[in-house]
Amino acid sequence: MTAFAIIGHLARTDGGFSLNDLPGSGGRMDVLCRCVNASLFLSHDLRRDVDCYLVLCGEPKGPKTVKFSGATVCSLSPDERSAGALIKKVIDIPCGNEFREAAQGVFIRKGGLERLLAERRFAVLDETGTDVREVKDLPDAYLLSDHLNFTEIEEELIRDCPRYSVGPKCLHADHTITVLHNELDRRRC
Numbered sequence: 001m002t003a004f005a006i007i008g009h010l011a012r013t014d015g016g017f018s019l020n021d022l023p024g025s026g027g028r029m030d031v032l033c034r035c036v037n038a039s040l041f042l043s044h045d046l047r048r049d050v051d052c053y054l055v056l057c058g059e060p061k062g063p064k065t066v067k068f069s070g071a072t073v074c075s076l077s078p079d080e081r082s083a084g085a086l087i088k089k090v091i092d093i094p095c096g097n098e099f100r101e102a103a104q105g106v107f108i109r110k111g112g113l114e115r116l117l118a119e120r121r122f123a124v125l126d127e128t129g130t131d132v133r134e135v136k137d138l139p140d141a142y143l144l145s146d147h148l149n150f151t152e153i154e155e156e157l158i159r160d161c162p163r164y165s166v167g168p169k170c171l172h173a174d175h176t177i178t179v180l181h182n183e184l185d186r187r188r189c
């Protein structure tokens, strides 16, 4: 099971954002929605062996973590609004510290990066890391940032995580996921 986790530093943590303005009112929720799509979609199919975690850190109730499970998600189509609509649907549903399925294949809980790292070993995707093409055994869980740098606190939490690069240039987070998928596909298929 492959996992991607993306930190949304400004991503809204209640339903007070508009699907017509995911970048502004959503706190760059558009970036996260594209990451969901890059993580889960093939052409006319879904990657059923992938989970995508969105760590929402913005106002007013952060942090919260939303998990899209490729194995069970439905009502998701490959456009930003569709993923955004599912996030909007689940974000205000009361939740505690354990994942609660709030829509089919979409789970939500309180808590953010620290909790996630305590549960699973993530590698950080970072253009300054080791080139994935030079790594014999790639891990199965990857952490990315959104349009912003990791904060000092996050850097401290991920200090001991391995760092891998998909190439020398700084890409958008969703493009990075696509390139990494391609590398994994070539090795597995």
Ligand SMILES: C[S@@+](CC[C@H](N)C(=O)[O-])C[C@H]1O[C@@H](n2cnc3c(N)ncnc32)[C@H](O)[C@@H]1O
Pocket: 124, 125, 126, 127, 128, 143, 144, 145, 146, 147, 148, 149, 150, 164, 165, 166, 167, 168, 169, 170, 171, 172, 173, 174, 176
């Ligand atoms: C748009 S970049 C982050 C913005 C950037 N840190 C800045 O503000 O200058 C989004 C994320 O994609 C990942 N990323 C981008 N390019 C990458 C590369 N060449 N290799 C691995 N990860 C990359 C990193 O996780 C990065 O935090």
